[in-house]
Amino acid sequence: MIKKSVLIVAAALTFFIGCKKDGAGVAPQQKDSTAFGAYEERFLDGLWKINPDLATQVGYHKYDSILIIPNADSRQKQLTFTRKTLDSLGNFDLNSLTDNGKIDYHLMENQMQYTQWGLQQEKAYEWDPSAYNVIGTFAFILNEKYEPLDKRLRNFYMKMLNIPVYYKEAEKQLKNPVAELTALAIDQHTGGVSVFESDFADSLKKTTIPQPEKQKMLDRAKLSADAIKGYAAWLKGMKNDHPRSFRLGKELYQDKFKYEVQSASTPQQIYNAAIERKKYLHKEMAKYSKQLWPKYFGKAAMPTDTLELIGKMIDTLSAKHVQPDEFQSAISAQIPKLTAFVKSKDLLYIDPSKPLVVRKEPAYMAGVAGASVTSPGPYDKTGNTYFNVGSLSGWPAAKAESYLREYNQYILQILCIHEAIPGHYTQLVYANKSPSLIKSILGNGAMIEGWAVYTEQMMLENGYGNNEPEMWLMWYKWNLRSVCNTIVDYSVHTGTMTKEQVVKMLTHEAFQQQAEADNKWKRVSVTSVQLTSYYSGYKEIIDLREAYKKKVGDKLFKLKDFNEKFLGYGSAPVKYISELMLKKK
Template sequence: MKNYLLGILLVLTIVGCKKDGTQTQEESSPFDKFKQQFIDGLWKHNPDWASSVGYHQYDSVLVLPNDASRADQVAFIKSQQSQLAGFDIKKLPAANQIDYHLIQNQIQSSLWQIDTLKAYQWDPSSYNIIGNFAFILNENYAPLPKRVKSFYEKMANIPAYYAEAKKQIKNPVVELTSLAIEQHTGGLSVIEKDFADSLKKANIPATEQKAMLARVKTSVAAINNFTQWLKDLKNPTPRSFRLGKDLYAKKFKYDIQSAYSAKQIYDSAMVRKKYVHSQMFNLSKQLWPKYFGKSNMPADTLQLISKVIDTLSVKHAKPEDFQSTIEKTLPQLVDFVKQKNLLYIDPTKPLVVRKEPGYMAGVAGASCSSPGPYDKGGNTYFNVGSLAGWPKEKAESYLREYNQYMLQILCIHEAIPGHYTQMVYANQSPSLIKAILANGAMVEGWAVYTEQMMLDNGYGNNEPEMWLMWYKWNLRSVCNTILDYSVHTGTMNRDEVVKLLTKEAFQQQAEAEGKWKRASVTSVQLTSYYTGYKEITDLRNAYKKKMGSAYKLKEFNEKFLSYGSAPVKYIKELMLAK
């Protein structure tokens, strides 16, 4: 999951607000100078984060996780907090007002994490550094010899890093301890094998290779020692993985940056689930005669919906055609967006469909990788997982989940006019702050919002089959919120989560069990999809009311995207301002 969240950071970039008169080029105002020095300091104190967004000056640095480094971090944060307080937000242009809010939230969140949350004491998986080493090897941002040397220099601190980690960990969460063991064991090959393979390709002199491989042995030994230490750790009264209401509420506030509280979003999701079920029931009744003739409909509403969904799910691509089906779908989506005049699609920013790279592999599916803020001219990739080698039953189950209807919705979400389109707009901005501190709820919310927007405008010819499948898809976002809040602020257990997802969200057993694991090792992020979707939909309704007869969907979409990957509540303030 940490790698998943890092992936989100890697794809987020930002757009300047041309339509509302804000900056189109970086200006050298006092606040812009402050932003730049804030970023410079942020990278110095967080070199792994810097690498992940394409800033590589500190690739060889591995900061030790101890009291001294945290004290240094706190000193930096408080100095930035003091400087930020010197600016009057009301006197800043609109784009910088959002940047002000983002920096302020980052400062408050960082201090809260260090002083109150203290995950460094109970989350052993927070010490997994292997992903960043893999990034150095696998991303072609510099010649391989240079990346290999950065990797080698960074390894120097690995023994000391894990020695400090063992000192920091107190009363760890069992589930997060298991995750840390799993991640370190599974990722060890990056240090032990992948680096050696890269050495051979990099034409490093033999004497230097010998020293580098010796450091590999030392590093592997340190990681294995840490893993074994975790396995042997005596912890009779471990901390629960559940955050509890107070910590969850604060984490939601800082991570999601919503106008609503976590409880309000949960309550809204419960209402939404009931509404979606009613819509699915009506559609299933409508479809029943078409697929089942005069046979009796199940009396139970959820059983009726489930039976119709199961019947529709048999229509899907062949395993070998999974990627080609996606490739054929994308131009159809572009044509539809243009035909309906939903928003401008820049033809100079092509989307490259590719087989999912090996280092990203995990499960088949799709994801969108956009160039980071320091590489705006790079390609955007639609990564498609391969089903090659899968057992027939597993592949069939997966393809039924991503049937011919769901696969189209997936392409809308990940690509057009979802993530890919939003990222293209985002890349027009000179503001690094919005790229670095991008709001995940806005990004995910936009992708969910566009699914319904496309269907509302006639995509899929208003077929009830397509609408039924979209409602099933939408239930993912809704139930993600319900289960995450219920698990972390209440007592919802594994069986209850699986029941919710299989019986009320019509998901497969394996998918439901995977979501339980995700909820037990992460918190709050699962609420970002529904929260963003709700806030964008609410904003559009309010904007439509404000504009009256002058309202145009295309104008709303483009204006909304022009503010970048900012929290919706701040975009709302600017779009509804008189």
């Protein structure tokens, strides 16, 4: 799950490897490229000053002690920064830049335009209470071992100074907020306040900071915790008779899609392609279900209705799953198996020196997605990469069973491919080697998610799961989820699709469990556009692979070369990578 705010590209930031710079060129081109590199450094320095939280999360720690107050003045500073950046970008001749520079140019330009649109048209700061949340950055400072603990805790202490003012200002900005986003903000702040109430104190005990100083720090942490709980209480008690609809609306949706997904296609075209993909998947799933029916049902009569047939087969296979208390350990056990398979098939290089830590999802991240990967920033290459797994602790038995049937023994493997190897985690390792900080920081979410979905198909195409029809059937079901994500997101935010219609489609046509369908409704009601990134990115990568294979010829095409060349262009929109990989020499 990738959540965007005004200038933060992703809450769980993702990073990729950048392409090698072109070697030759006439003198003016080389001069302009050199100047552009220096310009990028100045751009980032300005970005960190107005976005210290983003700086912290990408591993740049000069401004760790600063918390920006979210008010009209700080928004104006952001607008001024974007205008100056767009003006100065115009001084460069795009055609004189290297391929690497051209992509960086596009990413900076798009992000500045996206920021302006967010502040002037979308105005989420008026209706999204969850946009005001300091906990994630403070937890990062506390948990990541990038500097000595004493220094991190002192920065934590200084940064806390503005927390009470921060939340009082947040209360002033909100006008008729979205009810669903209000509930999300309440949950996240209530769940995450422990960072200040207990985690900070526990960390202080491990230091040699003098006791009088510790007491001052603890006193400020209490004030911070009170402010956070006070914000949650204020949200619970606020009078909001006419809340804004969570539906973004067609006009805002089209704009947000343009800036966030950066696809070569329009939202309508991606939606239309998803509708056709759903038909294809149903056809393939029916074929495998007919093949498997005798194995699981013997001579029992086969349903004549295609969706009923597929549903019965999936329901039978879904009974094979781990127990609730085994969910996280089962995921940990998958990682070495996936690594071994990728190596045996020579699909791409996996760096053995970069650890992947499977952990329980932190409370401040809860409420949207059950599994995610977070990576160290480009300035912090030695940090851990985490596979965050939602806990089923305390769930009612029926809800846990429904969830585990959704993430059965087949889907759990595909989930680990998507989130870990060779999906997000592998891509993140490549990313942290990137010479391009711009690509690392302003990465494209559709490319990121599209790569993860693409690797699922790539693994099965190369024999993962021994070509068992059960695994293929379940992957088609999983791929159908990405497809239906697009259909649901577009239909809900640009139309009037209701919860009942969403749940019916997801359970009847996408064969999802009730718990998964309910969670998807919750997710689409607190996010927009991001759900389309899985299918849109996947489709563009598959299309590119086929075009690239045609360009080089079947005999010369090597999958490993394609994969590593693709990742080598960084986290750029696939449309720009396609232009470079398919251009004539």
